Amino acid sequence: MIKRKLILIMENKPGALVRVVGLFHQRGYNIETLHVDSVKDFSVYKDIEKKLETKFEDNQISRLTIETMVSDDLMRQILRQLNKLIDVIAVSNEETTYLKGVLLDENLL
Numbered sequence: 001m002i003k004r005k006l007i008l009i010m011e012n013k014p015g016a017l018v019r020v021v022g023l024f025h026q027r028g029y030n031i032e033t034l035h036v037d038s039v040k041d042f043s044v045y046k047d048i049e050k051k052l053e054t055k056f057e058d059n060q061i062s063r064l065t066i067e068t069m070v071s072d073d074l075m076r077q078i079l080r081q082l083n084k085l086i087d088v089i090a091v092s093n094e095e096t097t098y099l100k101g102v103l104l105d106e107n108l109l
Contacts, residue, residue, distance in 0.1 A: 001069045001070060001071055002070070002071070003032065003069050004070055004075055005066070005067050005093065005094070006067075006078070006082070006091065008020065008090070008092075009048065009061060009063055010064060010088045011061065011062075011089065012038060012059055016062070016087035017064070019085050020082065020088070023081055023085065024066075024068070027081075029068060029074070029078065031067070031068055033066070033067040036063070036065075038062050039063050045061070048090055052089070079093060080098070
């Protein structure tokens, strides 16, 4: 088991964080640390806006950082499961980025 860092860009809606934490809880994954911030500077996410053909507005998007201890196989499974959640726009670890259901080669976050 290796300490891993996940970054999620998600819609800032009621219940979104509960769904993410619930996914970890239901599957017995442990969250070491959890940090959530509302995104105010969208310049970092211009590539995501362009690929999704949308424009983010203030307090519409949050960045969630999770640290967890998991194996490589389990990390891939967690990424796929998080990507299926309705409020998640993008999810990434050090090697892989999913963007609204699509696996990308580059890491956008």
